[in-house]
């Protein structure tokens with residue numbers, strides 16, 4: 001589903017940072033991969049390269065067989081197939097919940113208003129927020145906003161979902177409701193790449209855990225492997241710090 | 244026994260009212276000393292002379308263009324119709340809205356003779372100037388918005404041609420005085436265009452349009468900067484969210500970024516448009532009789548400079564105040580919708 005081959009990404013501004021160094025990774029259809037690692041290790045950059053919000057300098061990325069770094073690729077088509085959920089929700093503040101979910105269905109998928117509306121309501125129901133459909137995002141709690149953001153991404157019928165620390169900006173009591181939605185998605189067989197510090201989620205839901213440090217994948221394996229006997233010293237140190 | 248806190252409140256109130264009194268004192272002292280000085284130099288205020296420059300009642304004489312004899316004079320409910328039998332044998336009707344008739348049936352008339360007269364309200368020169376200022380500003384604002392939007396979007400584009408063209412335009416306009424730009428539009432570009440048009444036998448473009456063009460390009464550059472900073476003030480996450488859903492750059496701009504940016508740029512735009520209305524007073528130098536030039540002309544004929552310049556200033560104030568009210572209303576409506 002997602003095949004990453006030897007990608008590197010270096011930021012030059014404000015100063016040189018090698019955010020990704022020769023990273024390779026394959027994520028199979030229906031697989032849930034959790035990415036962990038210290039701050040600045042390149043987790044977000046890795047995720048953002050997968051839908052070309054950042055363009056990798058080197059290497060090759062195939063999404064469902066499409067080479068997204070090829071100049072002839074219509075990146076908007078690929079992005080519509082890969083949903084993304086951000087740490088800061090990024091809902092459109094000038095649109096109601098319903099219209100947040102409707103918008104891209106209308107302009108990208110060219111669905112009729114009626115069809116979009118039906119899909120929107122089904123998804124809002126699924127994330128448990130249908131009663132707030134006519135409310136503006138600033139009247140919602142963080143957890144509610146993030147659930148709308150998930151619904152908004154799902155409305156495109158994506159083949160894969162990328163989550164960049166979806167619960168890091170939430171008050172502790174709201175983390176559960178968002179993780180619950182993500183768990184449901186995972187059970188339904190969605191291909192997911194999740195950057196998170198929620199080790200409980202990783203343990204319970206992940207098929208595979210990836211540990212990144214300094215732009216490299218240091219270690220990967222099943223959750224059992226990670227949380228019982230990680231092999232690298234850096235992994236051990238990191239897990240000791242956060243657990 | 245009063246509590247100390249209520250004593251404090253009382254004292255604060257007293258000092259507040261004292262400063263209100265100071266405010267009015269300062270205002271009245273200014274006005275009073277102005278009036279006193281005008282008395283000292285024997286200036287006579289004649290406010291009653293001002294209204295005629297807004298509206299005046301003109302007597303208009305109706306004259307015949309043919310020679311002949313008056314065949315009939317007919318009084319109708321709303322005026323008079325005079326039929327003249329011309330020497331060529333045609334009969335010509337003259338109708339006007341009054342009962343004032345200067346001749347009798349059967350009289351012989353020559354070309355240009357006065358048949359009668361009526362009175363009509365006419366727009367005075369100040370009102371004409373005000374109207375022209377309003378018109379020029381309105382057209383310049385409309386063009387300025389489109390120019391500014393285009394240049395602002397080009398300014399943040401990654402296409403070097405668009406970006407550099409926009410930077411060149413903005414810097415050129417912002418770096419030179421408007422007065423000089425008006426001269427360039429009128430004496431350089433205007434001469435070029437009109438001379439070329441004359442060579443092809445096409446009619447000339449009047450100065451008004453070069454004036455409007457100078458104001459529009461001037462405002463456009465400032466609007467471009469306002470648009471640019473408005474767009475850049477929208478959080479990067481908005482673009483990322485919309486693009487990650489598969490929207491194109493244009494779709495994301497149109498549906499997500501610009502609607503949010505517009506609400507933020509309305510207040511600085513209002514300031515810019517108010518400046519534009521005031522700057523339109525410079526157009527007098529290229530023979531456009533807007534409000535300031537109209538006032539200057541009236542002053543030279545009426546010799547009442549004090550009243551007229553105050554009136555002129557107040558008229559500008561009315562225009563700018565109305566505009567800022569309108570934009571405030573727009574802003575509120577956009578926020579609520």
Ligand SMILES: Nc1ncnc2c1ncn2[C@@H]1O[C@H](COP(=O)(O)OP(=O)(O)OP(=O)(O)O)[C@@H](O)[C@H]1O
Nearest residue numbers: 011013014017019038039040041042043044045046
């Ligand atoms: N747009 C950018 N411009 C310049 N440097 C960047 C940019 N994005 C990321 N970086 C740098 O690249 C490195 C990796 O950043 P990244 O955001 O991928 O880390 P992360 O693992 O997601 O960290 P965190 O846990 O703090 O989110 C960091 O040193 C960061 O400063």
Ligand SMILES: [Mg+2]
Nearest residue numbers: 043044045165
């Ligand atoms: Mg990150």
